[in-house]
Amino acid sequence: MWLLGAAACAWLLGGEARRVRWAALAGTLMGLLAWQRTVLAVLGLAALAPAIAVEAAVRFRRHGPSALRPLLAFTGPLLLLCVPLVAIQFRRLFFYYSVVGYGYRSAWGTARGTWAR
Numbered sequence: 555m556w557l558l559g560a561a562a563c564a565w566l567l568g569g570e571a572r573r574v575r576w577a578a579l580a581g582t583l584m585g586l587l588a589w590q591r592t593v594l595a596v597l598g599l600a601a602l603a604p605a606i607a608v609e610a611a612v613r614f615r616r617h618g619p620s621a622l623r624p625l626l627a628f629t630g631p632l633l634l635l636c637v638p639l640v641a642i643q644f645r646r647l648f649f650y651y652s653v654v655g656y657g658y659r660s661a662w663g664t665a666r667g668t669w670a671r
Contacts, residue, residue: 557587558598565602565628574627581628585635592639592647 561583568576588595606625613621640647 555591555594557583557590558594561587561598562602568624572624574624577624577628578631581630581632582635585632588632588636588639593651595636 561580564576564580564583568580584595584599587598606628610622610625613625
């Protein structure tokens with residue numbers, strides 16, 4: 555949990571990713587969070603995604619493509635840390651979060667439980 559807070563602090567201290575080093579630190583912390591707590595990283599990114607998307611659109615409109623450099627500094631370390639995690643553990647993560655984690659114990663049980671509502 556502290557990694558999510560530290561990433562949010564780095565994001566805010568960097569002026570919502572106006573400074574490249576702070577943005578890179580925020581991306582690195584989010585990537586490390588994915589290694590520590592995968593679901594929390596997904597939820598944290600989902601919470602930050604609207605703000606990041608709006609910020610990117612506003613910057614691109616006002617200053618052109620060069621203003622997106624800090625956002626690339628955020629996504630670069632994040633992707634470098636998350637892509638290997640997904641590549642190594644995709645089957646395990648998928649099985650746990652879609653089958654076992656919700657108590658259905660099988661893919662058929664997951665489908666039945668999902669569509670029964």
